[in-house]
Structures are given as structure tokens and as C-alpha cells.
Amino acid sequence: MDIKNLRKIQNSYVVKLDNLNKEYCNLAKELSNGIDSPEVVANIGQSYNKYSVKMAKLNGAIEAIERIIEFEELNS
Numbered sequence: 912m913d914i915k916n917l918r919k920i921q922n923s924y925v926v927k928l929d930n931l932n933k934e935y936c937n938l939a940k941e942l943s944n945g946i947d948s949p950e951v952v953a954n955i956g957q958s959y960n961k962y963s964v965k966m967a968k969l970n971g972a973i974e975a976i977e978r979i980i981e982f983e984e985l986n987s
Contacts, residue, residue, distance in 0.1 A: 914980070917973050924966045931959040 935955045942952050 914973065914976055917969065917976065921966070921969050921973060924962055924969060928959065928962050928966060931955060931962060935959060 935952065938952045938955055942949060
């Protein structure tokens with residue numbers, strides 16, 4: 912997998928995290944108004960955490976690949 916594909920995945924995670932955050936905030940408001948259940952809000956929070964971990968791992972992988980590319984360019 913090349914860096915361009917990793918960047919596409921990274922961008923999709925950014926969008927997913929943003930959408931989950933918006934959904935979490937909306938559900939939290941509904942919960943405070945007694946419309947939704949705590950379980951629904953907790954499930955969104957768990958999904959957000961899952962994607963946050965994936966995003967952190969992906970960011971680390973991209974950073975490592977970029978360093979390797981820079982190293983190879985300097986030594987060529």
C-alpha cells in the first residue's frame with residue numbers, strides 16, 4: 912500500500928470521526944432532554960474511541976513511511 916492510499920484512508924477516518932462526534936453531541940443533547948437512552952450514547956462513544964485508536968495507528972504508520980521515504984531520498 913502506498914502513501915497516497917494511506918492518506919485516503921486517513922481522510923476517511925477524519926470524516927468518520929467528525930460524523931461520530933456530531934452524532935455523539937446530538938445524542939447527548941437528546942439524552943439530556945430524555946429522548947434517547949444512555950446505551951445509544953455509549954455505543955456512539957465506543958465507536959468514536961475505536962476510530963480514534965485506528966486513526967492514531969494510521970498516523971503513526973504514515974509518519975514512519977514518510978521518514979523512510981525521506982531517508983531513502985537523502986541516501987540516493
